[in-house]
Structure formats: C-alpha cells, structure tokens
Amino acid sequence: MKKDVIQFIKFGFVGILNTTITFVVYTLLVKLGVYYVIANVIGFCAGAANSYAINSRWVFASRKDIAEAARFFTISGVCLAISSALIYFFVDVANFQKIVAQVFVIPVVMIINFVLNKLWVFGRERKV
Numbered sequence: 001m002k003k004d005v006i007q008f009i010k011f012g013f014v015g016i017l018n019t020t021i022t023f024v025v026y027t028l029l030v031k032l033g034v035y036y037v038i039a040n041v042i043g044f045c046a047g048a049a050n051s052y053a054i055n056s057r058w059v060f061a062s063r064k065d066i067a068e069a070a071r072f073f074t075i076s077g078v079c080l081a082i083s084s085a086l087i088y089f090f091v092d093v094a095n096f097q098k099i100v101a102q103v104f105v106i107p108v109v110m111i112i113n114f115v116l117n118k119l120w121v122f123g124r125e126r127k128v
Contacts, residue, residue: 002127004083005116006007007059007060007118008114010031010058010059011055011059011114011117012053013049014058014059015051015110015114015127017046017050017054018047018050019047019106021043021046021047021050021101022043022044022046022047022106023102023106024043025043025046025052026039026040026042026043026102027038027099027102029042029043030044030100032101034085034115036091036098036101037084037087037088040079040084040087040102041084044079044083044084045080047105048073048076048079048080051076051077051113052072053075055117055122056068056072056122058082059122060117060118060121060122068121068122071072071120071121072117072121075113075116075117075120075121076113078112078116079109079112079113079116080106082109082112083105083109084108085103086101086105087101087102090104093128104123
C-alpha cells in the first residue's frame with residue numbers, strides 16, 4: 001500500500017509537469033486561433049511523450065520494452081479520446097470558456113491515466 005501511495009505522489013509530480021506542458025501548448029494554440037479540439041490533441045500528445053519518458057524511468061521503474069510502450073500509447077489514446085470528448089462537452093454543450101474547460105478535464109483524465117498505467121502498462125503482476 002505504501003508503494004502505491006509513493007507511486008501516486010511521484011505520478012502526481014510528473015503529472016504537474018505533463019499538465020503544464022499540455023496546458024501551455026493548448027493555451028498557446030487556442031490563442032493562435034487553432035480549433036480547441038485540435039489544440040487539445042497536440043497539447044495532450046506533447047504531455048504524453050514527456051509522461052512516458054519520465055514515468056517509465058522514475059515512477060514505475062519499468063523495463064521499457066516495445067510491448068510496454070505500445071500499452072502506454074494505447075492508454076494515452078484512450079485518455080486522449082476521453083479528454084477530447086470532455087473538452088468538447090464543456091465548451092460546446094456546457095458553454096465553458098475554452099481555457100477554463102481544460103481545468104476541469106485535466107484532473108479526471110489524470111486519475112484514469114494513473115489507474116490504467118498502474119494496472120496494465122507498468123504493473124509488475126500483469127500477464128502479457
């Protein structure tokens with residue numbers, strides 16, 4: 001249990017960095033006039049690349065093989081789809097401002113991302 005808490009805290013620190021990357025890229029692109037869903041995809045991908053690099057080494061101390069990377073980017077794709085659907089909902093359905101909507105989307109996706117990465121991508125007990 002203690003290991004899980006430490007991993008979640010580390011994941012949170014990495015998440016802050018990833019979130020900053022995602023949010024800055026998203027905000028800059030939106031301010032430049034890029035359609036907000038496309039800006040979300042680009043920002044998310046920038047954060048995800050950073051996430052794999054740091055989470056695989058520091059948070060989960062993984063073996064970093066091709067199958068693991070494929071699982072990670074599969075989960076990232078799922079989380080990107082959830083993120084894009086939520087951002088669309090908040091902006092187009094709930095009428096939130098584009099930047100404000102991102103603030104609500106990030107924590108939901110971060111929790112889903114952690115659980116799926118912990119259980120399927122970097123979990124030591126998984127059967128391949």
